[in-house]
Amino acid sequence: MKKFLIVLICLFVMSATALAAARIDTSDVGSKGGSGSGGGPGGGGDVKSVYLYPDSEGDVQQWNPYPPFGLDVHWDKVDDRHVDMDETYVWTTETNSVEEFNHRDCVFPSMSIVNVKVVAGMRTIELGVNIVNVGLKINGIRFAGAYCLLGDMYAAFPSDYPVNPFTGKSWTSLDINNLQSSIEYVYGSSEVRCTQVFILVSYI
Numbered sequence: 001m002k003k004f005l006i007v008l009i010c011l012f013v014m015s016a017t018a019l020a021a022a023r024i025d026t027s028d029v030g031s032k033g034g035s036g037s038g039g040g041p042g043g044g045g046d047v048k049s050v051y052l053y054p055d056s057e058g059d060v061q062q063w064n065p066y067p068p069f070g071l072d073v074h075w076d077k078v079d080d081r082h083v084d085m086d087e088t089y090v091w092t093t094e095t096n097s098v099e100e101f102n103h104r105d106c107v108f109p110s111m112s113i114v115n116v117k118v119v120a121g122m123r124t125i126e127l128g129v130n131i132v133n134v135g136l137k138i139n140g141i142r143f144a145g146a147y148c149l150l151g152d153m154y155a156a157f158p159s160d161y162p163v164n165p166f167t168g169k170s171w172t173s174l175d176i177n178n179l180q181s182s183i184e185y186v187y188g189s190s191e192v193r194c195t196q197v198f199i200l201v202s203y204i
Contacts, residue, residue: 034052047204050108050201052200052201054079054198058075058099060098063185064139066088067088074101075151078120078195079197083121091191091194095186098142098182106176108171108203114202115202116161116162116202117160117161117202118134118136118158119156119199121196122194122197123193124151124152124157125190127190130188130189130192131186131187132157133147135184138166138179138190144184145159150188183197
């Protein structure tokens, strides 16, 4: 029964957030380095974006780094500007395990941030019901985002936060620089892998 409910929740979330938007082709995951611009909400070319990649460990590291050589460093396994597939990644088989990352600091014009998107490039080893939550942590509190049903090929799974979920107000540069990306293996029985994580900040 629990498994059935999990499947229903997953299918609802996927349809509600639009599968096409939630599963970006791997070639698009982080293929744009640094910053860029685009139409964004409402069209036009006024919305710009900055990609923030991991630069250090976050509060929690419960996944395993691959390759495991040298120091037990996790963040540099998912900081790729261009996806390296299974060359480097973090992985787990344990449900309820969480992995978090700090990202490089950046300064934005005051009160101009219109969206923060956390994106994780992930896959599972065996097909089945394997669900990972992509979220963020700010001020010590984890805010769950999209619940993502993984396939056996890498795809990008995003979670959007138009406002700071801690304050309910518009994002500030200080907010952005204090947040962490966070992924949690919620449900399943297979090994799951994450090869890339980044935060996409959209501003005007």
